[in-house]
Amino acid sequence: MKDFWIYLLILAGSTYLVRAIPFAAMRKKIENRFVKSFLYYIPYAVLSAMTLPAAFYATGNVISGAVGLAVGGFFAYRGKGLTFVAIVSCAAAFLAECAIRLVAQ
Amino acid sequence: MKLFLRGLRSGIPIGLGYLSVSFSFGIMALSMGFTWWQAVIISMTTVTSAGQLAALDIMIHPAQYAAMLISQLTVNVRYSFMSISLSQKVSDKFTGIKRWLLGFFMTDEIFAVAAAEDEVDPKFFAGLSVIPYIGWTLGTLLGALIGNVLPAIVLSALCLAIYGMFLAIVAPVARKSRAVLAVVGIAGALHCVFYFVPWLKANVSSGISISICAIVAAVVGALLFPVKDQEEVAE
Structure with a gap:
C-alpha cells in the first residue's frame, strides 16, 4: 500500500493548493465588472450543477429522492437554515422509502 | 473572541x-x-x-x-x-x-x-x-x-x-434575485443534458461536467446581469 501514500499526497496536495494559492495571491480588489459578476455567480452555479440531476438519484430511488428534494426545497424557499433543511429532506425521503416498500409488498 | x-x-x-x-x-x-x-x-x-x-x-x-x-x-x-x-x-x-x-x-x-x-x-x-x-x-x-x-x-x-x-x-438567494435564479437554472439544466445524453455521460467525467456547466452559467449571468457595486455586497 505504498501507492496509498503517493495518492494521498497528490489528492491532499492538489486540493490544498487549488484552494490556498488563489486565496493568498489575490491581494487587490478586482475592478472589472464582468469578473466581479462571474465570481458572484459561480458558487451558486456550482451548487446547482452538483445537485441536478444527481440529487434525484442519491437515495437510489428517484421517487423518494424527488419527495425529499421537494420537501427540502419547500423549506429552503421559506428561508429555513442548512441543518433543518438537510434533516427534513432526509426524513421525507426516508418516509417515502418506507411508503414505497409498503405499497410494493 | x-x-x-x-x-x-x-x-x-x-x-x-x-x-x-x-x-x-x-x-x-x-x-x-x-x-x-x-x-x-x-x-x-x-x-x-x-x-x-x-x-x-x-x-x-x-x-x-x-x-x-x-x-x-x-x-x-x-x-x-x-x-x-x-x-x-x-x-x-x-x-x-x-x-x-x-x-x-x-x-x-x-x-x-x-x-x-x-x-x-x-x-x-x-x-x-x-x-x-x-x-x-x-x-x-x-x-x-x-x-x-x-x-x-x-x-x-x-x-x-x-x-x-x-x-x-441557494434557495433564499435565488428567491430574492432573478439573476441568481437564472444562473442556477442554466447550470442545473445544462448538467441534466450532460447526464442524460449517453455520449456525454460516457465521455465526460462528472467533475469536468460540473465545472463546464458552472462556468457557462456564470459567464451567461455575468454578461446578462452584471452585478452593481452595492448589490454585490448587500446580497
Missing part, C-alpha cells in the same frame, strides 16, 4: 450536515477495500466531498497518478473561484500566513456562509471552520466503524443530506 464564537456557532449546521455526508464516505471507502484509518486520513487531509469520492475510484487501481491529479484539478477548480471570490471580501487582518492556513478549509459550505458576511474576519473564518472539520472527520470514522450496522433504508435517506444543505444555501 466574539467573532470566533460567532463563527463557531455558524459552523454547527455545516458540521451536522458533514457528519451525515462523510458517514456515507466512510461506508463507501470500507466497501471498496480501504481500512478505517485510511478513510479518516483521506478526510482529514482533503476535506472535500466530490474530490474524495472521485479519488476512491482511482486509488483502487495501481499507479494512476496523472489521472488522480487531472480529476482532482477539474473537480476542485471551483475552489479557486471561491477563494478568489472570498479574497475580495476579507478584512485587512486576513494577512498572508492566515490565508495560507485558513485556505485549507475553503469548502463549498464554509465559503457560502463566509460569503454572506459583509466583511470576513480571520477569527470568524477560523471559528466557522472548526465544527465542520470535526464533523467531517468524525463522520468518516463513524461511517467506517459502524456504518454496516445501520439498515440500508436509513443510509440511502442520509445520502440526501448534502443536497438538502445545497438547497438551503
Whole structure:
C-alpha cells in the first residue's frame, strides 16, 4: 500500500493548493465588472450543477429522492437554515422509502 | 473572541450536515477495500466531498497518478473561484500566513456562509471552520466503524443530506434575485443534458461536467446581469 501514500499526497496536495494559492495571491480588489459578476455567480452555479440531476438519484430511488428534494426545497424557499433543511429532506425521503416498500409488498 | 464564537456557532449546521455526508464516505471507502484509518486520513487531509469520492475510484487501481491529479484539478477548480471570490471580501487582518492556513478549509459550505458576511474576519473564518472539520472527520470514522450496522433504508435517506444543505444555501438567494435564479437554472439544466445524453455521460467525467456547466452559467449571468457595486455586497 505504498501507492496509498503517493495518492494521498497528490489528492491532499492538489486540493490544498487549488484552494490556498488563489486565496493568498489575490491581494487587490478586482475592478472589472464582468469578473466581479462571474465570481458572484459561480458558487451558486456550482451548487446547482452538483445537485441536478444527481440529487434525484442519491437515495437510489428517484421517487423518494424527488419527495425529499421537494420537501427540502419547500423549506429552503421559506428561508429555513442548512441543518433543518438537510434533516427534513432526509426524513421525507426516508418516509417515502418506507411508503414505497409498503405499497410494493 | 466574539467573532470566533460567532463563527463557531455558524459552523454547527455545516458540521451536522458533514457528519451525515462523510458517514456515507466512510461506508463507501470500507466497501471498496480501504481500512478505517485510511478513510479518516483521506478526510482529514482533503476535506472535500466530490474530490474524495472521485479519488476512491482511482486509488483502487495501481499507479494512476496523472489521472488522480487531472480529476482532482477539474473537480476542485471551483475552489479557486471561491477563494478568489472570498479574497475580495476579507478584512485587512486576513494577512498572508492566515490565508495560507485558513485556505485549507475553503469548502463549498464554509465559503457560502463566509460569503454572506459583509466583511470576513480571520477569527470568524477560523471559528466557522472548526465544527465542520470535526464533523467531517468524525463522520468518516463513524461511517467506517459502524456504518454496516445501520439498515440500508436509513443510509440511502442520509445520502440526501448534502443536497438538502445545497438547497438551503441557494434557495433564499435565488428567491430574492432573478439573476441568481437564472444562473442556477442554466447550470442545473445544462448538467441534466450532460447526464442524460449517453455520449456525454460516457465521455465526460462528472467533475469536468460540473465545472463546464458552472462556468457557462456564470459567464451567461455575468454578461446578462452584471452585478452593481452595492448589490454585490448587500446580497
